[in-house]
Amino acid sequence: MRPIHRTAIVIAAATTATALAATAAVTAASGAQSGATDEQPSIVEDYSYPGAAQILADYHVQLISGDGHLLITPCPSPVTGVIVVQSSQTVGQQGDGSVCFRVLGTSGHLTLKIPEVFSIRGDGAAAGQGHKLRAELTTDAGQHSTVDVNPSGTTQVGIGTTPPGAATTLLQLDASA
Incomplete structure (x- = not known):
């Protein structure tokens, strides 16, 4: 070469x-x-509420996290077998201040924000029925309170109490058997 x-x-x-x-x-x-x-995303559960953005748009309720056993649901007519939260704000599917939740199983946990709540009704249809329910609330001034809700009746909170208390925001619901 x-x-x-x-x-x-x-x-x-x-x-x-x-x-x-x-x-x-x-x-x-x-x-x-x-x-x-x-x-791949982490397999660690963060318990954030699925569809929370759409629920906020539809119900005007902020659902933050839960265990999947306490779910927001349309309020049935007549209202039986569900937990009913009443607010003086325009919340709920119909905008009438009523937001309903169904407990799937023996217990459930949900962290949420519903402003100006004045009553919470348990899911029992008759005395002695329904889940034990505990609600955690706060006022605008930051005063936190925990209320045991009547499992088969209505419990007044905040401005619904006699004499009327401060407006309260519902922060947490815990249901058990």
Whole structure:
């Protein structure tokens, strides 16, 4: 072979090797980037309420988290077998201040925000029926209170009490057997 051809072959081989190395580096880098975006979400449950944004838009109620056993539901007519929260605000599916929840199973937990709540009704249809229910509330001044709700009746809170108390925001509901 002539020296010029040999030099050209060596240069061509070096150029090809450099191009292959650069391509491999770009491929590895893009694989690492796509691997970062293709990672699976954490399997740790954060208990955030599914569909909370849509519920806020439809019911004007902020559902934050729960265990999946205490679910917002349209209020039936007549209202039986559900927990009914009454507010002086325009909340609920009909905007009439009524928000209903159904307990699935023996217990349930829900963290939420419903402003200006004045009564909470248990889900029992008759005396001695219904889930034990505990409600955590707060006032605008930051006074927290916990109320045991009558399982088969209505419990007045905040401005619904006699004499009327301060307006309260419902923060948490806990139901048990």
